[in-house]
Amino acid sequence: MKKTHIAAIVIIAIAIGAIISTIQDSSTYASFAQAMENPSTEFHVIGELNKEKGMDYNPEINPNVFSFYAFDKDGDEHKVVFNGTKPQDFERSEQLVMLGTMQEEVFICSKILMKCPSKYNDGQEEVIITASTPEANS
Amino acid sequence: MDYIGEHLIPGMFGNLFIATSFSAALLATVAYYFSAQESADRGWAKIGRAAFRIHSLAVIGIFATLFYMLINHLFEYHYVWQHSNTEMPMRYILSCFWEGQEGSFMLWAFWNMVLGNILIKTAKDWEGPTMTVVSSVQVFLSSMLLGLVILGYKLGSNPFILLREHPDMVNMPFTKIADYIDKIDGRGLNPILQNYWMIIHPPTLFLGFSSVMIPFAYAISGFWKKRFNDWQKPALPWAFFGVMILGTGVLMGGAWAYEALSFGGFWAWDPVENASLVPWLTLVASAHVILISRNTGKSVKTAFVLTTITFVLILYSTFLTRSGILGDTSVHAFTDLGMSGQLLVYLIFYCLLTLVIFVTRWKYVVGDKKEDSINSREFWMFIGALVLLISAFQIIFSTSIPVINTVFGSNLAPPADPILHYNSWQIPFAIIVGFLIGIGQFLKYKKTDISKFWKKIWIAAVISAIISAAVAIFTANTNFHYIMLFFAATFAVVANTDYFLRIVKGKISKGGSSIAHIGFGFILMGALVSTSMSKVISQNSSGVDVKVLGSDFSNHDNIMLFKNDTIQMGDYFVSYSNKKQEGVNIYFDIDYYTKAETGEFIKAFTLNPLVQLNKTMGNVAEPDTRHFLTQDIYTHITYADLSPVETTSTAMRSEYMEPKEKMLAIGDTMFSSNAIIILHQLNTAIDRSEYELADNDIIVGAQLHVLKINGDIIVANPLYIIREMMVESIADSLPELGLKFLFKKIDPESGRIEISLSEKQANKRDFVVMKAIIFPFINILWTGCIFLILGSVLAIRQRIKTS
Numbered sequence: 001m002k003k004t005h006i007a008a009i010v011i012i013a014i015a016i017g018a019i020i021s022t023i024q025d026s027s028t029y030a031s032f033a034q035a036m037e038n039p040s041t042e043f044h045v046i047g048e049l050n051k052e053k054g055m056d057y058n059p060e061i062n063p064n065v066f067s068f069y070a071f072d073k074d075g076d077e078h079k080v081v082f083n084g085t086k087p088q089d090f091e092r093s094e095q096l097v098m099l100g101t102m103q104e105e106v107f108i109c110s111k112i113l114m115k116c117p118s119k120y121n122d123g124q125e126e127v128i129i130t131a132s133t134p135e136a137n138s
Numbered sequence: 139m140d141y142i143g144e145h146l147i148p149g150m151f152g153n154l155f156i157a158t159s160f161s162a163a164l165l166a167t168v169a170y171y172f173s174a175q176e177s178a179d180r181g182w183a184k185i186g187r188a189a190f191r192i193h194s195l196a197v198i199g200i201f202a203t204l205f206y207m208l209i210n211h212l213f214e215y216h217y218v219w220q221h222s223n224t225e226m227p228m229r230y231i232l233s234c235f236w237e238g239q240e241g242s243f244m245l246w247a248f249w250n251m252v253l254g255n256i257l258i259k260t261a262k263d264w265e266g267p268t269m270t271v272v273s274s275v276q277v278f279l280s281s282m283l284l285g286l287v288i289l290g291y292k293l294g295s296n297p298f299i300l301l302r303e304h305p306d307m308v309n310m311p312f313t314k315i316a317d318y319i320d321k322i323d324g325r326g327l328n329p330i331l332q333n334y335w336m337i338i339h340p341p342t343l344f345l346g347f348s349s350v351m352i353p354f355a356y357a358i359s360g361f362w363k364k365r366f367n368d369w370q371k372p373a374l375p376w377a378f379f380g381v382m383i384l385g386t387g388v389l390m391g392g393a394w395a396y397e398a399l400s401f402g403g404f405w406a407w408d409p410v411e412n413a414s415l416v417p418w419l420t421l422v423a424s425a426h427v428i429l430i431s432r433n434t435g436k437s438v439k440t441a442f443v444l445t446t447i448t449f450v451l452i453l454y455s456t457f458l459t460r461s462g463i464l465g466d467t468s469v470h471a472f473t474d475l476g477m478s479g480q481l482l483v484y485l486i487f488y489c490l491l492t493l494v495i496f497v498t499r500w501k502y503v504v505g506d507k508k509e510d511s512i513n514s515r516e517f518w519m520f521i522g523a524l525v526l527l528i529s530a531f532q533i534i535f536s537t538s539i540p541v542i543n544t545v546f547g548s549n550l551a552p553p554a555d556p557i558l559h560y561n562s563w564q565i566p567f568a569i570i571v572g573f574l575i576g577i578g579q580f581l582k583y584k585k586t587d588i589s590k591f592w593k594k595i596w597i598a599a600v601i602s603a604i605i606s607a608a609v610a611i612f613t614a615n616t617n618f619h620y621i622m623l624f625f626a627a628t629f630a631v632v633a634n635t636d637y638f639l640r641i642v643k644g645k646i647s648k649g650g651s652s653i654a655h656i657g658f659g660f661i662l663m664g665a666l667v668s669t670s671m672s673k674v675i676s677q678n679s680s681g682v683d684v685k686v687l688g689s690d691f692s693n694h695d696n697i698m699l700f701k702n703d704t705i706q707m708g709d710y711f712v713s714y715s716n717k718k719q720e721g722v723n724i725y726f727d728i729d730y731y732t733k734a735e736t737g738e739f740i741k742a743f744t745l746n747p748l749v750q751l752n753k754t755m756g757n758v759a760e761p762d763t764r765h766f767l768t769q770d771i772y773t774h775i776t777y778a779d780l781s782p783v784e785t786t787s788t789a790m791r792s793e794y795m796e797p798k799e800k801m802l803a804i805g806d807t808m809f810s811s812n813a814i815i816i817l818h819q820l821n822t823a824i825d826r827s828e829y830e831l832a833d834n835d836i837i838v839g840a841q842l843h844v845l846k847i848n849g850d851i852i853v854a855n856p857l858y859i860i861r862e863m864m865v866e867s868i869a870d871s872l873p874e875l876g877l878k879f880l881f882k883k884i885d886p887e888s889g890r891i892e893i894s895l896s897e898k899q900a901n902k903r904d905f906v907v908m909k910a911i912i913f914p915f916i917n918i919l920w921t922g923c924i925f926l927i928l929g930s931v932l933a934i935r936q937r938i939k940t941s
Contacts, residue, residue: 007524018528018563025554027553028550059907064696088756
């Protein structure tokens, strides 16, 4: 057997290992209901902030706890407790990707990815016409 | 409707340039293709060259037009309106230029054009085939700017489209105003891009992308023209040039993330970062295999495969970051501009081209069939290249999870802890690479005398082992992976230094590769030490016990700091003393004090992390970092009250809060939010006439030493008076600290007195929540970058000289 063949076999073996490990390490996108069924597993839940209900952040008591209410894609609402500071402009978020586990009706979340109305978002942005410039005579 | 005040001429020129650049590139491709045929008419080459020259001028024209529009704030153009405004500092005009996708494609096309012209001058008999490839790439890139709708499909996105003609703006109110142009301002540049790294990182990265194209063009040409063993020599300096520039570009991106983003480090395995790292890894592999191939005539096919894979990976990365597919997994991916289909066509075209050429040519490749000796340099270099390839594969596979979901309809989410996931694979790869870098230079091509090899290498091995063992013991590190990686990185540095000094005899001009490898060793070492030993010093030790919320709450990294309060963090005492607003930025003064042996606090430095207020795109916090030789102290505001400075009603701020009472004996202390108060002594020697007291009235003063956070002492003297059997308290207030003291009572039995302390609302109101991290020895990493660049420049110069 040539050395190149040995190298090729080793490489294929490592590559398969990498693929398997990625699939093992990867978590799943889920709804709150699915997260509730497996309280020991970490899930990514995609949802949005319930802007009607309040958010709770009291840095004087604990700067690393922030809680709010969110809907998942099925429209289910749950309380979410985030282990971290309240993200900048959280009120403006359009979509949230929350990573965590469900514990007794509360989603305990360690990471939040926030989508804000972005620069490429059609229809969201307006051309602001300032009134400060004197009106041209028509 | 006739609009007033619009500047339509630049747009017309811009569109003319775009059309010209596209058609000239197309013509150049065709002409160069025919010129590359056997016994072609020399006229073809002339046409090709002329067409590429015209294309070059057109690309410069596009560049200049957009630049002109940005400088003159021509908001009638959508791109200018979308990416800039009048408030923004002029130095960020360049960042605006490449903030959008169109601008970044322009930048890419620009560098390709520059390198294409260099190729015309240097390629000699390779000009025909290589320029066919280069011109074809330019056809694709120019088409990204066309903005034509053909059969209902939008081809490219035109940067010169008028604001009022943009599809998103149809029928917006402003389009009904004739002189709208006088009344609008742009949306402005995303605040996270308003950073000096964002001026230089994109051009460097794109020059790196472009430089990958040249070895690709040579590899394709070599196989196309069946010159299997000739293409390596001219391709080699370009490959190493690419290694240097793309590497620098990637690290600059890391530096930007470290300085301006809240990643809390310079590398977070973010998909966008990975997308540019992966082609660099395969490029390093490809450059080394081209080197093997040139020096031994072997591994021709591997060199071809790695070189073309690198180019295809650049396109794939572009597709990942620009198609919006990473949307749910990355913080800073572009969103879809409707060009993902076009990018995919581009990607598939070059995949197929490569495949067709490889399949039709590979039976003609005559390489040296002899097996590599296990004692040869080429054997171990080849192994190293394979390790890099597999490392690249692991990263790109994990990063491609969203693509896998799209293709297979699966529902995988990225790893919950990406850093752990990537590190567990990449650290072992890095260990192997580190050792290979160390031994590589000491091995000879073909066959090495193995006993001589051991004789030369043992010193470096022993020195590195001693250093690593010492460091592991000193830092009490027990992580086997970390210790091995440190050993491998140290070995890479020591062995190459040894080689440079003993074998190259310190000749700088010939030491390029040694210096570059030392640099890479330092980068590994710096990355390992600064990340594995980084320490969050802002641990939240006070406050409510977080355990009640479940053991998942392991994050105590953020700490709340009231204004003028001092908290110990690591070896420092940290205080938040002020905030000030300059334009859109709110700067926070975070003072770091050290405690001298005498107990005095000495201000060591002040950091000014900031929050940029941005109504359109959201506020962005930017950390500030103090750099020392041996460590960096990083400070980031994670939460703050951003109501404009000093607008909270002064009346409310100046009110006192509920007083706090405490019984004190002499020498006892009490605390306010901003000071320590010590009852120094009771004082009866007070001028009684001032208070019009009778002889049997009593007056006692409590001399309080109020210790400010900076160590200064202010004295407060509240008085306790018994006048005609009636108790009176005369308050003493310290406006500077917003404190008021009342001497309320004397307890004759215990000899203690009661002091009531009131604090102003203002004292309590203002606070920040911050995070502070110490990154030790991150300078090793930056030093490594400099060595890597310097070494590469020397090596490339040496290659160009000898060829």
